[in-house]
Amino acid sequence: MYARLFPIIAVLAALLAPAAAASDLTVFAAASMREAMERIASGFEEETGTKVVFSFAGTGVLARQIEAGAPADLFVSADADWMDYVTENGSIDAASVRQVASNALVLVGASGAAALELEASKIADFLDDQRMAMADPDTVPAGRYGRTALENLGLWQSVAGRLAPMENVRIALASVARGDTPLGLVYRTDAEIEPNVAVLATFPDTSHPEIRYLAALTEGSGNPAAEPFLDYLTGPDAREILQSLGFVTDKVE
Template sequence: MKRRIFAFISIAVASLLLVTGLQWVTPSPVVAQSNTSLLVSAAASLKEALEEIKPLYQQSKPNININYNFGASGALQQQIEQGAPADIFISAGKKQVDALEQKGLLVPGTRANLANNRLVLIVPKNIVGITSFYNLTDTKIKKIAIGEPRSVPAGEYGEQVLKKLGIFDKVKPKLVLANNVRQVLAAVESGNADAGLVYATDARISNKVKVVVTADDKYHSPIVYPLAVLKSSKNADAAKEFVQFLSGGQAKAVLKKYGFIVP
């Protein structure tokens, strides 16, 4: 009887050792690489171009999910300063990125200029008789849409142009301030404004407006789109890779397609 019990115990112990040994020598299954999400806070004027760039990037990086938060550069800057989540910031003006850099909110060495743009005066497509900025002082022009200069770079550039031309005080009562440059475009498209100041790239995507004149660069600060990775990013390495892709040939081709001037 004792021999049988001893044999049973021996078999049980051997079986346990065998199972334990197999677990020790068998490698754990490789855990599939989980998806990484990036949130890019970007100027509204970049919407179509960045949305077209997204699938191009994901062809080689299928595990990276790119999400966008489009808006006025000044508003996006404030969101970031107040702790809103974001991995990358792309502004339509230098001032907003300068402010974040001064506050130590950017990852050092990641700042770069994505593209440049031009400022244009637009009117509804059926409007005739407007050929220059000076026509904005005419009595038939009742409303001029422009971005809020304090938060919308296009509005700031527009104000600079009107002041340089000496007509700002005359047209100021006609100004209708918008929260971003796409609202300016929509106002002119709908006829709610007789004219508006937008980027050349905004006018290019609409068949309801026409460009009257392009502002001379000497009348406003350089229109540049700086970008950088934010220190608050939880995926800084992935964000750096996407920023690097934005400076490459595929992304530049898309930006050029939409009328941006690339470095």
């Protein structure tokens, strides 16, 4: 049922999204990039005078919106699969795709909670009769990375029936910060901006594919500021902001 509803929800979101002024640059970006993108945009606006307008959501939702014709100038994806999807359906300028940053996966709990070993019994004891929040593993990159990591560590079967899947990784983070769920699987950079959670465990880089944030121009964008902003995203000022928030930029093109 949810799979059938997903494209409909994406189209409705695209149609109901607030309109930007014709001269504004519209960027659709993964929710986990909010703070970084807003800081980067502030510097770009100061240099160029061009206002940058954002739509933040789960990468899959944004990709569907772009596919449905939403008026985005750039797309910043939290994984390669969704970028491939919009590229293959002709929504993205394939030649413009660039890697912006990478990230890591962590388990978080309430601030002050003790470290947690990545073992099925330890996680089960920690959860007790409650659930673990994570981005939806069927549609959201953070969820897909998380599921792969859990599978590779032999933990998926023990937690699969105890998940609280969320629309995006920031909602999963908020669930832990509010105390709605005792444990959450999020990006390291998410944990660093939320004072009400603590990192309890970090997944080995070898347990999941590299978490790649990719940016590209949309095929229908005619905004002259789109390409300069894409260049700015991979420039030294943007790299400094990304690194300050915990992103890894050593593979930025």
